[in-house]
Amino acid sequence: MTKALQILRxxxxxxTPQRLAVLEFIQKSQTHPSADDVYSSVRxxxxxxxxxxxxxxxxxxxxxxxxxxxxLRERGLVFDAHVHRHHHFIDEETGQIHDVPWEAVxxxxxxxxxxxxxxxxxxxxxxxxxx
Amino acid sequence: MTKALQILRxxxxxxTPQRLAVLEFIQKSQTHPSADDVYSSVRxxxxxxxxxxxxxxxxxxxxxxxxxxxxLRERGLVFDAHVHRHHHFIDEETGQIHDVPWEAVxxxxxxxxxxxxxxxxxxxxxxxxxx
DNA sequence: GTTCGTGCAAACGGTTTGCAACAAT
DNA sequence: ATTGTTGCAAACCGTTTGCACGAAC
Numbered sequence: 001m002t003k004a005l006q007i008l009r010x011x012x013x014x015x016t017p018q019r020l021a022v023l024e025f026i027q028k029s030q031t032h033p034s035a036d037d038v039y040s041s042v043r044x045x046x047x048x049x050x051x052x053x054x055x056x057x058x059x060x061x062x063x064x065x066x067x068x069x070x071x072l073r074e075r076g077l078v079f080d081a082h083v084h085r086h087h088h089f090i091d092e093e094t095g096q097i098h099d100v101p102w103e104a105v106x107x108x109x110x111x112x113x114x115x116x117x118x119x120x121x122x123x124x125x126x127x128x129x130x131x
Numbered sequence: 132m133t134k135a136l137q138i139l140r141x142x143x144x145x146x147t148p149q150r151l152a153v154l155e156f157i158q159k160s161q162t163h164p165s166a167d168d169v170y171s172s173v174r175x176x177x178x179x180x181x182x183x184x185x186x187x188x189x190x191x192x193x194x195x196x197x198x199x200x201x202x203l204r205e206r207g208l209v210f211d212a213h214v215h216r217h218h219h220f221i222d223e224e225t226g227q228i229h230d231v232p233w234e235a236v237x238x239x240x241x242x243x244x245x246x247x248x249x250x251x252x253x254x255x256x257x258x259x260x261x262x
Numbered sequence: 263g264t265t266c267g268t269g270c271a272a273a274c275g276g277t278t279t280g281c282a283a284c285a286a287t
Numbered sequence: 288a289t290t291g292t293t294g295c296a297a298a299c300c301g302t303t304t305g306c307a308c309g310a311a312c
Binding site: 077092100104108123126 | 200202203204205208220223229231232234235236237238239240241242243244245246247248249250251252253254255256257258259260261
Binding site: 016035 | 301310311
C-alpha cells in the first residue's frame with residue numbers, strides 16, 4: 001500500500017493524525033465506505049475526531065484528487081481510493097460494491113453521441129455475485 | 132404519449148388525481164426530475180398536494196415498475212419515465228442529464244466477470260455537451 | 263500573531279413516518 | 288365496516304456551516 005503520509009504531502013495536504021487516519025482507512029478498505037463508515041473506523045483509533053473533520057477531510061481529499069466520490073448508494077456518497085478509471089458491480093442482495101477493472105469491460109461509444117464530449121465514462125453493473 | 136390513466140390501471144395502481152398528475156409530469160418531462168421538481172409542478176395543478184403524497188406516489192410507481200429511480204445526482208434521486216434499458220450522459224457544466232439510447236453504446240463484458248451474474252448494466256458518461 | 267485545522271452544535275435539504283381525517287369499495 | 292389514500296407535522300439521516308478554541312508555522 002502506498003504511504004498515506006507521502007500521498008498527502010504530494011498533494012499539498014498538510015498531514016494531520018485525523019487526515020492520515022481517514023486516508024489510511026479508505027486505502028485499506030476493500031469495500032467502498034460511506035462517510036459514516038470512515039467516521040466509525042477513525043473514531044476507534046482517534047476517539048475525539050468529529051464528524052465535521054471527517055467530512056472536511058473527505059471533501060478535501062476528493063478535491064485534491066486523492067480519493068474519488070462515487071454515486072452508488074441510495075443514501076449518500078461512497079468513497080473510493082481508486083482514482084484511476086474503473087467500473088463497479090453492485091450486489092443487489094448484499095449491497096456490496098465491487099471494483100471492476102477497466103479492462104474487464106469493453107465499451108464502444110457509437111454514433112448518436114457526437115453531440116457529447118465525453119470526459120469520463122463508467123459502467124455500473126448490478127446483479128448478484130455468484131456463490 | 133401513453134395514457135397515464137391506462138398505465139396506472141395496468142399496473143394495479145388505483146388512479147387518483149395526485150397520482151395521475153405525478154405520472155403525467157414525469158412522462159412529459161424530458162429532464163430527469165427530482166422529487167421536488169415533481170412536487171413543485173404537481174402543486175400548480177393540484178395546489179393542496181403534500182410532499183408526503185408525492186414521495187409515496189413516486190415510491191409506489193417505482194415499486195410497480197411504472198417509473199425508474201436513478202442515482203445520478205449528488206443530492207437525491209431522480210425519476211425517469213423510461214423504464215427500458217438505456218444509458219445516461221451528464222453535462223458536468225449544467226448538471227443536465229440526457230438519455231442515451233441503449234444502441235448508442237456497445238458494451239462487451241469480458242473475462243474476469245464470471246463471478247458476477249449481471250442483471251443490469253448501465254453506462255454513465257460525463258462531460259460537456261457540444262455547442 | 264496570523265493562518266490553518268479541529269470539535270461542537272446547530273442548521274440544512276432530501277426523504278420517511280405516525281397519525282388523524284377522509285374517501286372508496 | 289374495512290381498506291386504501293391523503294395531508295400535516297415531526298422525525299430522520301447524511302451533510303454542511305458557524306464559530307470558538309487550539310496548534311503550527
